[in-house]
Amino acid sequence: MSNDILEEHIQGDYKYGFTTNIETDTFAKGLNEDVVRALSKKKNEPEWLLEYRLKAFRFWKNLPEPEQWAHITYPKINFQDISYYSAPKVKPEIKSLDEVDPELLKTFEKLGISLEEQKRLTGVQSNIAVDAVFDSVSVKTTFRETLAEKGVIFCSFSEAVQEHPELIKKYMSMVVPATDNYYAALNSAVFSDGSFCYIPKGVRCPMELSTYFRINASGTGQFERTLIVADEDSYVSYLEGCTAPQRDENQLHAAVVEIIAHKGAEVKYSTVQNWYPGDKDGKGGIYNFVTKRGICLEENSKISWTQVETGSAITWKYPSVILKGDNSVGEFYSVAVTNNKQEADTGTKMIHIGKNTRSTIISKGISAGFSNNSYRGLVQIRKGAKNARNFSQCDSLLMGDKCGAHTFPYIEIKDKSAIVEHEATTSKIGEDQLFYCKQRGIETEKAVALIVNGYCKEVLNKLPMEFAVEAQKLLAVSLEGSVG
Amino acid sequence: MIAEKSQTAQKIIDSISASAQKVNFISGNEVEEAFTYLENKGIPNAKHEEYKYCNFDGILKKEFKNFYQKFTEVAASEIKKYKLNEAINLVVLNGNYNEALSDKIIVKGITIKNLQNFSGNNLTPIASIAKSNTDAFVAFSNAFSGNGIYLEVENANVIPMPVQIIYVNCALEDSWVSPRSFVHLQKNAELTLTERFVNIGKAKVFSNFLSEKLIEENAKLISYTIQQEGSLTYSVNTNQVHLKSNSVYDNTTITLSGQVVRNNHHAVLIGENSVAHLNGLFFTGGTQLVDNHTLMDHQVPNCESNELYKGVVNDKSTGVFNGKIFVRKDAQKTNAFQSSKNILLSDDGAINAKPQLEIYANDVKCSHGTSTGKIDDAALFYLKARGIGDASAKKLLLRAFANEVIDKIEIESLKEEIETELNTSF
Numbered sequence: 001m002s003n004d005i006l007e008e009h010i011q012g013d014y015k016y017g018f019t020t021n022i023e024t025d026t027f028a029k030g031l032n033e034d035v036v037r038a039l040s041k042k043k044n045e046p047e048w049l050l051e052y053r054l055k056a057f058r059f060w061k062n063l064p065e066p067e068q069w070a071h072i073t074y075p076k077i078n079f080q081d082i083s084y085y086s087a088p089k090v091k092p093e094i095k096s097l098d099e100v101d102p103e104l105l106k107t108f109e110k111l112g113i114s115l116e117e118q119k120r121l122t123g124v125q126s127n128i129a130v131d132a133v134f135d136s137v138s139v140k141t142t143f144r145e146t147l148a149e150k151g152v153i154f155c156s157f158s159e160a161v162q163e164h165p166e167l168i169k170k171y172m173s174m175v176v177p178a179t180d181n182y183y184a185a186l187n188s189a190v191f192s193d194g195s196f197c198y199i200p201k202g203v204r205c206p207m208e209l210s211t212y213f214r215i216n217a218s219g220t221g222q223f224e225r226t227l228i229v230a231d232e233d234s235y236v237s238y239l240e241g242c243t244a245p246q247r248d249e250n251q252l253h254a255a256v257v258e259i260i261a262h263k264g265a266e267v268k269y270s271t272v273q274n275w276y277p278g279d280k281d282g283k284g285g286i287y288n289f290v291t292k293r294g295i296c297l298e299e300n301s302k303i304s305w306t307q308v309e310t311g312s313a314i315t316w317k318y319p320s321v322i323l324k325g326d327n328s329v330g331e332f333y334s335v336a337v338t339n340n341k342q343e344a345d346t347g348t349k350m351i352h353i354g355k356n357t358r359s360t361i362i363s364k365g366i367s368a369g370f371s372n373n374s375y376r377g378l379v380q381i382r383k384g385a386k387n388a389r390n391f392s393q394c395d396s397l398l399m400g401d402k403c404g405a406h407t408f409p410y411i412e413i414k415d416k417s418a419i420v421e422h423e424a425t426t427s428k429i430g431e432d433q434l435f436y437c438k439q440r441g442i443e444t445e446k447a448v449a450l451i452v453n454g455y456c457k458e459v460l461n462k463l464p465m466e467f468a469v470e471a472q473k474l475l476a477v478s479l480e481g482s483v484g
Numbered sequence: 485m486i487a488e489k490s491q492t493a494q495k496i497i498d499s500i501s502a503s504a505q506k507v508n509f510i511s512g513n514e515v516e517e518a519f520t521y522l523e524n525k526g527i528p529n530a531k532h533e534e535y536k537y538c539n540f541d542g543i544l545k546k547e548f549k550n551f552y553q554k555f556t557e558v559a560a561s562e563i564k565k566y567k568l569n570e571a572i573n574l575v576v577l578n579g580n581y582n583e584a585l586s587d588k589i590i591v592k593g594i595t596i597k598n599l600q601n602f603s604g605n606n607l608t609p610i611a612s613i614a615k616s617n618t619d620a621f622v623a624f625s626n627a628f629s630g631n632g633i634y635l636e637v638e639n640a641n642v643i644p645m646p647v648q649i650i651y652v653n654c655a656l657e658d659s660w661v662s663p664r665s666f667v668h669l670q671k672n673a674e675l676t677l678t679e680r681f682v683n684i685g686k687a688k689v690f691s692n693f694l695s696e697k698l699i700e701e702n703a704k705l706i707s708y709t710i711q712q713e714g715s716l717t718y719s720v721n722t723n724q725v726h727l728k729s730n731s732v733y734d735n736t737t738i739t740l741s742g743q744v745v746r747n748n749h750h751a752v753l754i755g756e757n758s759v760a761h762l763n764g765l766f767f768t769g770g771t772q773l774v775d776n777h778t779l780m781d782h783q784v785p786n787c788e789s790n791e792l793y794k795g796v797v798n799d800k801s802t803g804v805f806n807g808k809i810f811v812r813k814d815a816q817k818t819n820a821f822q823s824s825k826n827i828l829l830s831d832d833g834a835i836n837a838k839p840q841l842e843i844y845a846n847d848v849k850c851s852h853g854t855s856t857g858k859i860d861d862a863a864l865f866y867l868k869a870r871g872i873g874d875a876s877a878k879k880l881l882l883r884a885f886a887n888e889v890i891d892k893i894e895i896e897s898l899k900e901e902i903e904t905e906l907n908t909s910f
Contacts, residue, residue, distance in 0.1 A: 069533065071842075383831065398846035401816070411837040413856050416828040422839065423853040428846045 027085040033057060035084055036189055042085065043158050043193075046165060056178035056188030066182045070345035071374040071406055074287060074314050077252060084190045084223070146206070152236075153198040154209055157225050160196035167198055171229050175258040175293045175322070183254040183289040183316075187223045191256070194224035199234035199265070208464050210239035226257040230265035230301075237268040239467055251276075252287045253312075259294030261301035263325070267294065268304045270463050272471050274478075275311035282341025282370075285313025292319035296328030296354070304331035305348065306462045308471040310478040313342055318376065320349035323357035323385075330359040333459040335471075337478045338371035338403070347377035347408075352388040352418070361392035364456050368399040374406040381418040388415060394424040397455060449476050490526035492541050493620065497522065497627075499551040500660045504628045509602035510611040518616035518623035527620050534619075537804045537836045538746050538775040540720070547718060548690060552657035556685065560585055563652055566682055568897055571646040578653055579630020579661040593641030593673070597634040599664065610634075610666055613696040613724045619748070621720040625662050625694040632664035637673035637703075646895055648678040651693065653717065654685035665695045669703035669731075678898060680710040681742075683717045691719040699731040701755065708893060709737040710902070711745055715770065718744040727787075729755030736892045739766035739774050740905055750779040753787040753815075764793040765889035767909055768801035768833075775804035780822075782815040785845075791822040794889050796882060797833040808840040809852065815845050822852035827859060827885060883907075 027035060036057050040050040065076070147154050153164060161168050178188035199205050230236055240257075253275070259267050269292075278285025288311075294303040305319040321330030332348040350359035359379065367373035375394045396405035407424045429451050437447035452475065453460070460468050460475075497519075507515055528534065529541035555578045563585065567573040574596065575585035581598040589596060602608040616623045637643060651663045669675055683689050691713065699705050713719060719742055725733050739745050751760040766774045780789040795803040805824040826835045839852040859881050867877035886906060893899040 396841070396843070398843065398848075401813070401846045403846070404842070404844040406843060407839075407841040407852070409837075409839060409854075411835075411854060411856065413826075413828060413835045413837075414831075414833075416831050416833070416858050418828070419855075419857040421853075421855045422837070423851065424839070424841055425849075425851040426841055426843050427849055 027083050029083045030080050031084060039085055039190060045161055049161060053189050056185050059179050060185035060189055063182050063185060070316055071372060072314050072316060072343040072345045082252060085192055150203050150206060151200040152203060152205055155196055157194035157196050171227055171260055174260060175295045176256050176291050180291060184256055184291040187225060187254045187256045191223045191225040195226045197228045197238065199230045199236045201231045202233045205236040208237045208239055222253050224255050228259045228267055230261045230267045232262045233264040235266045237464055239270050239464060241272040255290045257292040259303055261296050261303050263298035264300045266302040270467055271307040272467060272474060273309045273311050274474055277311050277340065277342045278313040280340045287314045288312040288317060290317045292317065295322040296325045298325040300327045301325050302329040306333040306459065308474065309336040309344060309346060310474050315344040315346050317346045318348055322351045323359065324353045326354040327356045328354055332361045333462045334363045335456045335459045336373055337366045338373040339478060340369040340371060342371040345374045345376055347375045349378040350390060352381045352385040355386040357385060358389045362458050363394040364459055365396040365405055366452065367403040367405045370402050372404040374408060376408040378410040379420055381413045381415050381420065383414040385415050386417050388418040390420045392422040396426040398426065398428050490523055492544055493522040493526040496551065496660065500553055500628060503553040505631065507627065507629050508604060509599045509608055510626055511608060514611045514616050514626050518627040521617050521623040522620060525620060538773065543718060543744055547688065548658055550658065551660045553659050554656040555659060556654050556656050558652060558654050562684055563650060566650050566680055568648050570897060571648040571678065574633060574649045576633055576649060576651045576663050579632065579663045581631060581633040591643060593638045594643060595636040599632050599634055613698065613726055614694055621692050621722060622694060624692050625664055628662045629664045630662045634666045636668040637670060637675050639670045640672040642674040646676040646678055648680060650680045650682065653683045653689045653691055655687040655689050658688045660690045663691065663693045667697040669699045669705050671700045672702045674704045676706040678708045678710065681713050683713040688716045691717055693719060694722045697725040699727050699733055701728045702730045704732040707735045708898065709735060711742055712740040713742040715743050717742050720746045722748040725751045727751065727753050727755060727758040727760060729757055731755060731758045734761040736763040736889065738902055744773045746775045748777045750781065752781040752783065754783050756784050756786045758787050760789045762791045763889050763892050765886055766795045766803060768803050769798045770801060772801040778807040780809045780820055782811045782818045782820060785814065785816045788819045792889060793824045794885065795826045796829065797835055798829040800832040802834045804836045806838040808842060809850055811843040811845050811848055811850060813844040816847040818845065818848040820850045824854040826856040828856060
């Protein structure tokens with residue numbers, strides 16, 4: 001197959017590479033207890049939260065940097081060379097979109113998020129409420145009032161700390177303790193902002209909730225925190241999408257996402273991640289070390305993760321579900337694309353504790369260029385998890401002979417009534433498939449897009465409509481012209 | 485942490501080196517390297533990725549306070565029942581090749597030596613495949629190997645009858661043994677080899693077995709590994725196989741007993757068009773731990789590998805399967821398949837599986853599948869509805885499950901023996 005086309009793709013530039021010139025309020029680089037205190041003070045946080053941060057910081061400080069057990073390699077990160085706070089200098093209280101910095105709005109427009117359009121469409125069904133995170137501070141939350149009518153709380157994490165401290169205190173760190181791992185501890189110490197979402201009992205959230213993360217200021221790490229609580233018999237579909245402007249130095253992103261599903265609740269969390277992956281020589285790009293975990297706390301609850309990962313130089317991410325309640329369901333649908341020198345080590349953990357719990361894992365990896373793409377997942381059936389059921393399928397598609405695709409599933413079963421299946425395949429795009437398309441007048445590039453889309457269909461189908469379109473576009477851009 | 489790890493290794497070295505014979509059939513460098521490795525890395529514990537489910541540091545600390553290295557002689561009558569009538573039977577006793585207990589070689593084309601025949605030989609083949617710096621137990625073997633067996637089949641010789649090597653351990657007090665073999669098939673040679681492991685003593689044994697197998701162009705090695713060492717044996721069994729072009733390696737490992745059995749089976753496909761098959765079957769009960777670790781290392785294009793591992797886990801025992809298919813950068817047109825199926829019979833047992841694919845070439849077909857479950861209720865119902873009792877129905881289904889692997893055995897008497905053994909153990 002034509003290497004020229006592949007080369008052409010490899011040389012393709014990052015299409016979302018632009019920076020916004022906005023005055024930012026940034027901390028000097030470095031990390032110590034004073035920085036944590038200053039951060040907490042700046043956000044006017046209660047004493048207990050400062051204590052929490054400090055505890056996490058002290059724990060983190062004494063941890064050795066994790067060994068590189070994952071199938072990724074990156075230079076040592078200098079945590080003292082990062083600024084831990086960067087907020088756009090905008091008026092503190094924003095009541096309407098007009099008050100938002102027009103530069104900022106333009107940025108969002110370029111990304112296709114268009115807050116203004118959102119605004120205009122208020123009242124029309126199937127709208128998306130956007131909590132826009134620009135660098136570390138949540139700038140604007142749209143549709144908040146519409147949501148408030150239903151009792152849904154959807155706001156920035158800092159606001160939630162001020163307005164709903166009891167909820168934050170109750171749920172924060174419930175699934176991801178500050179001591180969970182190196183990057184979770186770091187996040188717990190220095191998280192700057194994020195989103196908080198609470199769906200009250202019996203409420204079906206009337207619209208898709210969405211946050212848009214974007215790393216902007218150079219040399220600033222982003223440490224956001226998302227907390228989603230779905231009370232009994234509620235439903236919410238939550239979207240998170242990211243693009244980041246082109247930067248030369250590596251930027252660190254260590255987020256924490258926690259989901260708590262009460263009795264009968266369902267949470268659907270979808271991500272499209274397209275941060276700057278570095279140029280074709282692997283220079284620059286985002287380091288994405290994220291801890292995402294949900295717990296099905298009580299019976300009949302359900303958590304579903306769907307992710308389309310095309311960006312970041314290094315991805316280290318395992319959205320997991322703890323199936324504690326009886327009859328609870330966990331799902332993980334993932335498409336991970338790596339190109340050039342990108343490295344991704346991603347997968348999931350399904351921990352079955354309750355009876356009759358079910359989990360499904362569908363992972364589709366696509367590697368091109370010089371990249372390495374790994375699936376790493378754990379399916380654990382604890383003792384007493386009667387009639388647990390898991391099905392996992394991990395497929396890898398290789399484009400070009402310089403990339404790697406790997407599968408590392410861990411399966412641990414301690415109950416005899418469990419049924420666990422795992423299958424994985426690795427292959428390239430079939431010559432026969434390509435031939436079939438070309439014979440019918442479809443040119444190579446379109447044929448590849450068609451085949452890849454078909455290959456990922458199972459996962460893309462799980463995305464909300466609005467997102468699926470963007471994801472498909474992203475996939476096409478990411479693999480433009482790359483023929484296996 | 486590191487200091488603590490090498491402590492266990494140091495303790496073992498101290499207690500076994502006094503009575504160990506000097507290993508002079510392995511190059512001095514390798515032996516030196518072995519000690520360096522053990523000093524630095526020690527015995528792996530559960531934090532070691534490759535020994536995640538098999539914490540040898542813990543096992544050795546708990547089960548072996550000391551190695552007394554006291555063995556007894558064995559009479560021919562004691563091992564008679566392990567011999568195969570249609571085969572040439574060779575005996576390695578407590579790690580050393582024992583000519584008196586072995587059959588005479590009555591066919592042309594086979595050369596048997598003990599390892600010490602290579603003493604001082606600069607070109608010694610021993611440890612040319614198994615390198616000290618790869619694994620603690622390889623290092624231990626290189627440092628303390630017994631005077632094991634070297635088996636060579638000469639050019640273009642097709643050996644008409646199977647050869648069986650019986651590794652017999654018989655200790656008076658807790659001991660460490662290091663049986664070792666090197667099997668060399670010259671070009672166009674063919675051999676069917678059975679390696680059987682037994683412990684007939686009354687004391688605990690830690691058996692650190694290592695075998696290197698070199699299969700030259702167009703040669704074919706069919707091999708069976710029968711493990712029946714009983715509850716007093718803790719073992720690590722390392723097989724490192726190199727396949728040259730157009731060669732075939734076909735192994736079936738049946739684990740019938742052993743308190744802790746760890747199998748490290750590596751097939752390295754270094755010549756084009758070579759084919760490797762690894763099959764395994766284990767039945768565990770009590771508090772046994774059986775850990776099968778395989779590696780299919782595809783280094784060159786156009787090779788094929790197949791793996792089928794099946795396990796039945798009962799009582800408080802644990803079964804582990806960890807298989808890796810490794811396709812190197814230039815190994816295009818590789819076909820590699822792996823399948824692991826397990827049945828868990830008890831609530832106190834555990835099955836851990838980690839099938840891995842690590843692939844750096846694009847024009848390949850690789851897949852793995854693993855499943856774990858209970859005995860199929862529908863199948864059980866079908867049999868019971870036809871008047872077959874619960875126990876017999878289960879037995880029948882388990883036999884059917886096991887037969888897929890047992891059927892790979894082509895030595896009739898051996899196959900019958902395994903079948904009888906399994907019938908009694910259900």
